Amino acid sequence: MAKEFWRWKEYNWKSPDKDWKQAKIITAGVDVGSVSSKTAIMADGELYAYSLMRTGSDSPQSARKTIDWAMDGTGLTLDNIHYVVGTGYGRVNIPFSKKAITEIACHARGANYIWGQSVKTVLDMGGQDCKAIKCDDKGKVTAFLMNDKCAAGTGRGMEVFADLLSVPIEEMGNLSLSLDKEPEPVSSTCVVFAKSEALGLLRQGWSKEKVLAAYCSAMAHRVFTLLEKIGVEKDFVITGGISKNTGVVKRLETELKLTALPKPPQYDPQLAGAIGAALFAKALVEKEKR
Amino acid sequence: MLANYGYKDGSGDFFITIDTDKCNGCGKCVAICPARVLGLITDESDPFRDIPVVAVTEEHRRKIKYSCAPCKPTVGRKTLPCIYACQPNAIKHSW
Numbered sequence: 302m303a304k305e306f307w308r309w310k311e312y313n314w315k316s317p318d319k320d321w322k323q324a325k326i327i328t329a330g331v332d333v334g335s336v337s338s339k340t341a342i343m344a345d346g347e348l349y350a351y352s353l354m355r356t357g358s359d360s361p362q363s364a365r366k367t368i369d370w371a372m373d374g375t376g377l378t379l380d381n382i383h384y385v386v387g388t389g390y391g392r393v394n395i396p397f398s399k400k401a402i403t404e405i406a407c408h409a410r411g412a413n414y415i416w417g418q419s420v421k422t423v424l425d426m427g428g429q430d431c432k433a434i435k436c437d438d439k440g441k442v443t444a445f446l447m448n449d450k451c452a453a454g455t456g457r458g459m460e461v462f463a464d465l466l467s468v469p470i471e472e473m474g475n476l477s478l479s480l481d482k483e484p485e486p487v488s489s490t491c492v493v494f495a496k497s498e499a500l501g502l503l504r505q506g507w508s509k510e511k512v513l514a515a516y517c518s519a520m521a522h523r524v525f526t527l528l529e530k531i532g533v534e535k536d537f538v539i540t541g542g543i544s545k546n547t548g549v550v551k552r553l554e555t556e557l558k559l560t561a562l563p564k565p566p567q568y569d570p571q572l573a574g575a576i577g578a579a580l581f582a583k584a585l586v587e588k589e590k591r
Numbered sequence: 592m593l594a595n596y597g598y599k600d601g602s603g604d605f606f607i608t609i610d611t612d613k614c615n616g617c618g619k620c621v622a623i624c625p626a627r628v629l630g631l632i633t634d635e636s637d638p639f640r641d642i643p644v645v646a647v648t649e650e651h652r653r654k655i656k657y658s659c660a661p662c663k664p665t666v667g668r669k670t671l672p673c674i675y676a677c678q679p680n681a682i683k684h685s686w
């Protein structure tokens with residue numbers, strides 16, 4: 302089989318010192334995105350276990366797989382979980398979830414949990430689209446703007462490039478930063494056109510690094526215009542898969558003249574949506590009790 | 592919450608902004624919109640909201656420039672029907 306350069310690491314985690322049996326409320330957030338599926342399980346509003354894997358062709362099945370993998374080795378079963386909230390692209394297709402909430406609300410809530418209440422602007426660069434979100438100190442959304450039309454700044458776009466240039470997806474960012482000088486910008490950020498354009502550039506003798514740099518900077522610029530429209534306020538954070546691509550992030554920060562808060566060591570920013578969903582689930586359990 | 596729907600492309604910015612705090616879910620804009628660009632939904636971005644809210648429907652989000660064009664002639668443009676219908680002033684267009 303040909304090497305799959307777009308493939309990234311799938312993993313799960315469970316808290317080494319917490320015991321879910323001690324918790325009053327156990328909730329889960331399941332984020333089925335177009336590229337990756339994530340589950341966060343929370344015990345009394347604190348992260349207890351999670352998993353992150355690739356979304357398959359079937360959303361209900363991907364949802365089931367990711368929650369099973371998050372519960373793996375914990376002794377938990379679905380019956381122990383009081384409330385499941387679904388989010389992401391496939392959120393309406395999760396048979397065992399009680400409610401669906403948009404990624405917009407969940408990412409803001411999750412970012413508030415991961416980075417704290419100073420977060421005012423969240424940029425979610427996901428698999429299929431890219432969203433700029435403003436929120437208050439409770440993680441409640443005050444404004445949002447989506448890029449409904451193009452794949453710039455998305456995981457899909459990156460995967461296309463990883464494959465095209467035969468560069469492992471995790472290395473793309475750093476590789477694109479290995480040049481001494483930024484190349485001239487490419488004219489198109491559209492994945493469909495960029496693909497043929499990139500091939501043309503390679504044929505002209507551009508190095509892989511140079512093509513990557515040009516493309517990352519075009520993506521960063523596209524995302525910048527989106528953020529500009531909604532207005533960026535400090536603190537600023539980036540969630541979603543592309544938050545790990547330093548090539549896009551560094552260039553975006555340069556354009557914004559603002560640095561995104563670094564990711565706290567214990568959390569993966571790709572989990573923000575699932576964490577937010579699990580927190581909403583907890584609030585919904587509490588609301589039902591009242 | 593200010594919900595922005597639409598896009599930006601080479602020819603400009605095309606966004607409809609709904610102020611969901613002002614929208615009372617009366618549905619008057621939905622009834623008046625000739626192109627069915629607007630629709631009432633349960634607000635999936637605010638799980639604690641009990642009343643419906645207006646949003647740009649999924650199928651029009653990528654093409655509102657064209658969907659709204661009949662309401663926006665280059666000469667003799669009047670108040671847009673959706674804006675005219677909305678008493679709480681919850682709708683804005685960027686173009």
Ligand code: SF4
Nearest residue numbers: 624626628659662673
């Ligand atoms: S401008 Fe016309 S078509 Fe566009 S949303 Fe308003 S009423 Fe509908």
Ligand code: SF4
Nearest residue numbers: 614615617618620677
């Ligand atoms: S007319 Fe105004 S208040 Fe009524 S549903 Fe439309 S946006 Fe909301």
